[in-house]
Amino acid sequence: MTDTQNVTLPTIAMLGAGSMGRAILSGLTAPGVEVAGGIRVTNRSAARAAELSGIPGVTAFATEKDGAANRLAVDGAAIVIVAVKPAMVPDLLREISSSLNPGTIVVSVAAGVTVATFESLLPENIVVVRSMPNTPAVVGKAVTGISPGTRTEPDDLELVRSLFETVGEVVEVPESQLDALSTISGSGPAYVFLLVEALTAAAVEKGFTAEQARILVNGTFLGASELLVASGEDPAELRRRVTSPKGTTERAIEVLASADLPTLFTRATDAALARARELAAPTTP
Numbered sequence: 001m002t003d004t005q006n007v008t009l010p011t012i013a014m015l016g017a018g019s020m021g022r023a024i025l026s027g028l029t030a031p032g033v034e035v036a037g038g039i040r041v042t043n044r045s046a047a048r049a050a051e052l053s054g055i056p057g058v059t060a061f062a063t064e065k066d067g068a069a070n071r072l073a074v075d076g077a078a079i080v081i082v083a084v085k086p087a088m089v090p091d092l093l094r095e096i097s098s099s100l101n102p103g104t105i106v107v108s109v110a111a112g113v114t115v116a117t118f119e120s121l122l123p124e125n126i127v128v129v130r131s132m133p134n135t136p137a138v139v140g141k142a143v144t145g146i147s148p149g150t151r152t153e154p155d156d157l158e159l160v161r162s163l164f165e166t167v168g169e170v171v172e173v174p175e176s177q178l179d180a181l182s183t184i185s186g187s188g189p190a191y192v193f194l195l196v197e198a199l200t201a202a203a204v205e206k207g208f209t210a211e212q213a214r215i216l217v218n219g220t221f222l223g224a225s226e227l228l229v230a231s232g233e234d235p236a237e238l239r240r241r242v243t244s245p246k247g248t249t250e251r252a253i254e255v256l257a258s259a260d261l262p263t264l265f266t267r268a269t270d271a272a273l274a275r276a277r278e279l280a281a282p283t284t285p
């Protein structure tokens with residue numbers, strides 16, 4: 001879904017087409033992306049699978065309808081994306097392990113679960129890559145971190161990079177940094193939506209209708225983000241240009257600064273990091 005793309009990917013199976021899986025699917029089914037052999041997706045719910053089967057190029061299987069759904073989906077796939085909840089990963093890997101073709105690349109999007117866990121539950125001829133995308137994938141504006149496993153060759157990583165480039169930008173980091181990356185860009189859209197919610201509530205409290213508040217706040221976040229990216233300027237400098245000396249913004253910023261946002265974001269991202277470490281333990285719900 002990026003501006004111009006012309007990419008061909010080998011057969012893909014996506015296990016667990018929920019919020020994140022479907023966001024990635026929007027890139028894989030975008031114009032200019034060809035998945036030779038098609039895309040197989042699995043989901044627990046038969047109703048959701050029927051819905052997903054309506055997407056051209058997608059074959060969906062429901063685990064509640066067919067206990068062999070995940071094994072059917074991975075049979076003959078060159079790339080298998082694991083997009084179920086972290087706690088479900090070990091059982092899923094045990095389920096599909098003997099149905100994978102040698103050389104298959106298993107791409108995890110699961111928060112916290114380590115390459116070591118994946119590699120220990122899969123045959124030695126299976127390649128593992130960890131990733132951390134985010135939901136702006138739906139509009140082709142994801143930022144995805146990718147990290148190689150111990151059996152990953154440069155070509156494997158390039159293939160995974162081109163897969164995630166169908167939904168936005170890709171950053172390669174060592175696995176030791178992937179959980180930290182998740183606390184910034186993986187969870188980051190939620191932090192932004194929380195700020196949008198709070199500013200919208202302030203607008204409504206000042207007498208604007210919900211629709212007016214939506215236009216004012218969404219437009220401001222979009223405009224500010226585009227200005228930041230298009231100008232390439234330091235956000236502190238862009239903020240300074242809004243903040244007229246002795247003006248109104250200065251008063252607002254004084255109030256916000258008293259909340260010590262840098263410390264608050266350090267605490268928030270530390271909490272997310274601690275949770276990722278908990279999720280690394282395969283039995284953590």
Ligand SMILES: NC(=O)C1=CN([C@@H]2O[C@H](COP(=O)(O)OP(=O)(O)OC[C@H]3O[C@@H](n4cnc5c(N)ncnc54)[C@H](O)[C@@H]3O)[C@@H](O)[C@H]2O)C=CC1
Nearest residue numbers: 016017018019020042043044083084085086109110111133
């Ligand atoms: N939501 C997000 O912004 C992000 C999520 N992730 C990761 O993506 C994974 C999924 O998260 P969400 O999409 O938010 O959760 P979700 O609950 O929306 O999706 C999980 C999906 O897995 C399906 N499922 C459960 N058991 C299954 C099984 N045995 N076989 C096949 N499908 C099965 C469910 O039907 C559901 O659709 C998690 O591991 C999470 O850490 C990673 C980056 C961002």
Ligand SMILES: O=C(O)[C@@H]1CCC=N1
Nearest residue numbers: 111182185186187188
């Ligand atoms: O909240 C979560 O666990 C996932 C990982 C990053 C965003 N959502």
